[in-house]
Amino acid sequence: MKIFNSLTKKKETFIPRVHKKIDLYVCGMTVYDDIHIGHARTFINFDAIIKFLRFAGWEVNYIRNITDIDDKIIEAAREAKISALDLSRKYINEMHKDFDSLGMMRPNKEPKVSDHINEIIEMIKTLENKGYAYSKEDSDVYFDVIKFKEYGKLSNRTLNQIESAERIDIDLNKNHEADFVLWKKDTLGITWPSPWGQGRPGWHIECSAMSMKYLGEEFDIHGGGLDLKFPHHENEIAQSRCATNKNFASYWMHTGPLRIFEKKMSKSLKNFLTVKDVLKNFHPEVLRLFFLLTHYRSPISYSEEGLRKAKIILDKLYNLFENEKVIDRFSKDKTFIDNFFSSMEDDFNTPKAIQLIQNYAQSINQKGEINIEKLSNLKMILNSLGLLEDHPNNYFKYGSIDFLVDEIENFINERAEARKNKNFKLADKIRDDLLEKGILLEDLDGKTIWKKIS
């Protein structure tokens, strides 16, 4: 299996630390608002990758943190006039709802910063003892980047480059522009006592402390959105390696950004759509397929048109299973499965994998007869990416409709009667009227079914 390692900027053969086991840490959410589909992109990518890996026989220990202490959370809480932890609790709940409705697996552990203050303090103490941390008078505690020779390796920049970049505000307490806060001294908001006084952890340190607690000082893969590469991941590497003299994560994986109108979708640009917005009109698997149709490292431009196209593809796949039962075992067509595996094992080439799936689906349709074994293969492969988990019946009726189900059934019966009497004018009118309301009727094997269109 090959994985593109951001650290070496090369596609490398993946060598696990322990045979057939993968320890994986993905940087999760900072919870102060509803998640948007840019966030969803990253976590759906990893969800599909992990589902595939497990399907392929890997034992994946998946850790994804929740950052529940942070300036933005504290600020949002102040505005909402509730405590920071109450606010983050609320949005953790919303996040779980959204992730669940997107069909994502829960990680094996989902550690929160507020539960790991001791580990964080211990780590800062270690760094301080080893001479990597400093503070001046009443300043925050900083990491001394000059002391870490490899600083900048991941994000491919030198300390000189960082220093020469334009800055809005310069912190005079820092030795170097790139030095970052390990412990933020503060008495407002939510704080904890520490050897450096009352305060809270800086950003970055939590991921080092928590990943090491659950996966050890060295583990296989560390992932996250591309926008975390610098400074977040760079800083994680610096503090972790300095604290332990170990390598920390072996492989770094970064997902590409989601764009909208040629710009990255982000909170600060206010150009985002929430998961809840999109799921009003589109089945969660449509969004998932939309993402998987592009390689995980490439940017994706969001558009409704794109979602509709993904839906057309998914519709075709669900159509195959409309009336069929599926036996749960592999059978023939080793070629299809082998090809699927080679695509996925080549840095998780989901677009290619889906192409194979589409071809395979077509080959089933070509025969014009039910092939349970092929359908089983297809379903199993789709499931390994988190697709086709719904019943076709639910899938095709997803979204809000203007009618009660019984009403639609009545229209269908009325139309059937009209057709029997060769009153096609009335029959077609009923069908057209429903179509206008987003209900599509299909005559299949003498039976009429309905689908919601979007």
Place this chain on the structure above:
RNA sequence: GGCUGAGUGGCAGAGUGGUCAUGCGGCGGACUGCAAAUCCGUUCACGCCGGUUCAAUUCCGACCUCAGCCUCCA
């Protein structure tokens, strides 16, 4: 300004030194009372300029354009 990635047919998006991506859409058929679904056929391509090569969309160099990071960001 520095660093990184990308530019493929109407659209989305893989891949490759010389044969086809694929899907959607369009067009023409089959099927259907008509549709839908499905099938068959068909159309449309590799940013620009040089170089290497018997051969380049694929390798090399310049250029143009776009995006990301350099500040919080999945």
